[in-house]
Amino acid sequence: VDFKLFHGLLAETGLFHLTIGNVIMWIIAFTFIALAIIKNYEPLLLLPIGFGIFLVNLPLADLMKENNLLWVFYHYAIEKWGIIPPLIFMGVGAMTDFRPLIANPKTLLLGAAAQLGVYVTFFGALLLGFNLKEAASIGIIGGADGPTTIFLTSKLAPHLLGATAVAAYSYMAMVPIIQPPIMRLLTTGKERKIRMKQLRPVSKLEVIGFPLLATLVICLLIPDTAPLMGMFMVGNLFRESGVVQRLSSTAQNELINIVTIFLGLCIGATMTAEIFLKPQSLYIFFLGLFSFAFGTAGGILLAKFMNLFLKEKINPLIGAAGVSAVPMAARVAQVVARQEDKHNFILMQAMGPNVAGVIGTAAAAGFFLSMLK
Amino acid sequence: MTDWYMAIKIFLEGLGGVFLVLISLQISINIFTKVINLLSQKKD
Numbered sequence: 001v002d003f004k005l006f007h008g009l010l011a012e013t014g015l016f017h018l019t020i021g022n023v024i025m026w027i028i029a030f031t032f033i034a035l036a037i038i039k040n041y042e043p044l045l046l047l048p049i050g051f052g053i054f055l056v057n058l059p060l061a062d063l064m065k066e067n068n069l070l071w072v073f074y075h076y077a078i079e080k081w082g083i084i085p086p087l088i089f090m091g092v093g094a095m096t097d098f099r100p101l102i103a104n105p106k107t108l109l110l111g112a113a114a115q116l117g118v119y120v121t122f123f124g125a126l127l128l129g130f131n132l133k134e135a136a137s138i139g140i141i142g143g144a145d146g147p148t149t150i151f152l153t154s155k156l157a158p159h160l161l162g163a164t165a166v167a168a169y170s171y172m173a174m175v176p177i178i179q180p181p182i183m184r185l186l187t188t189g190k191e192r193k194i195r196m197k198q199l200r201p202v203s204k205l206e207v208i209g210f211p212l213l214a215t216l217v218i219c220l221l222i223p224d225t226a227p228l229m230g231m232f233m234v235g236n237l238f239r240e241s242g243v244v245q246r247l248s249s250t251a252q253n254e255l256i257n258i259v260t261i262f263l264g265l266c267i268g269a270t271m272t273a274e275i276f277l278k279p280q281s282l283y284i285f286f287l288g289l290f291s292f293a294f295g296t297a298g299g300i301l302l303a304k305f306m307n308l309f310l311k312e313k314i315n316p317l318i319g320a321a322g323v324s325a326v327p328m329a330a331r332v333a334q335v336v337a338r339q340e341d342k343h344n345f346i347l348m349q350a351m352g353p354n355v356a357g358v359i360g361t362a363a364a365a366g367f368f369l370s371m372l373k
Numbered sequence: 374m375t376d377w378y379m380a381i382k383i384f385l386e387g388l389g390g391v392f393l394v395l396i397s398l399q400i401s402i403n404i405f406t407k408v409i410n411l412l413s414q415k416k417d
Contacts, residue, residue, distance in 0.1 A: 105402040112395040119388045126375050132383070205409055210402070217401050221394050356395065363394045367387040371379075 052268015111356025
């Protein structure tokens, strides 16, 4: 028996090069896939992310080596051209109804206050030893906006992309668990019972004019946010114009589905054992949670502060919806309000700060980019 | 070594900037709504 030949053959297999790190990453990958299939936990993302992790941790397959398949996806779709986050924003824009925000524009302030978590965590990350660019990428998790997190991290700290993206999407899915205790802690029963008057009807001209107006104001003030805001608002114009039903439908269905496949695989592909299995990843998950909690608190506290001056009081629970996570955060505000008074309906009022949070997080990302790129 | 001066500048300018942008948008929506209401009243 030629043992040398056998040994040579074995050395060429992936099995011979398997590390403990690879096996741990497989376990993480299988956990993601199981969570998606069994628990239906963010399946659209966790399934491709899980399989992406599995693929890049197959020894010698080298799918993330320059010019290989996943490297090409990642390099062109995220790292070099960065087209995936803006395309997702186009789809999200086509799904977003800005009427609650237009009817009650002061809720924009709650979307701004919820960005407090982003900036507090930015400092927390610096204290844990991350540099400015890494700290900004970690802080933005608190905006609870996956595409914005990916957009900013890919430009400032691409080596953290896997951890920040997974943290952002995980916490978005965990809104119903994370937010209610903070909401109850910071509000009294009386405040949670506040009823808000029905929103006024918004005219067709207002909803068509809004994406143009918002693009003009936001992109003139923060040009770096134009890729996200421009696509977000063009998607919304497709929806509201009523004359390009096919484009609107494509943006919110086929396009976003195709992009989500590549997004998931690309995120998974960044999670090789040598990059992901570091204490840094645990810090990122911890800081992300911290950021999210502070964002929730920021929105609620500003709503309470605004009530000191407003004649018609606002239910402070809608402030918690200022972290984006559309529409989950608004639904959570509704659920917590109904636990106090089952005839209280604040869902539509909570949608205002909810969509304002998307704009606020994109604005925060634009500021980070303009100061750190 | 963390550049704390830069960090504080980012914090203040960033958070202040986010508020500035969203307040500007709020004012713009209010003006826009008023103009539309005026125009529709004139039309009537």
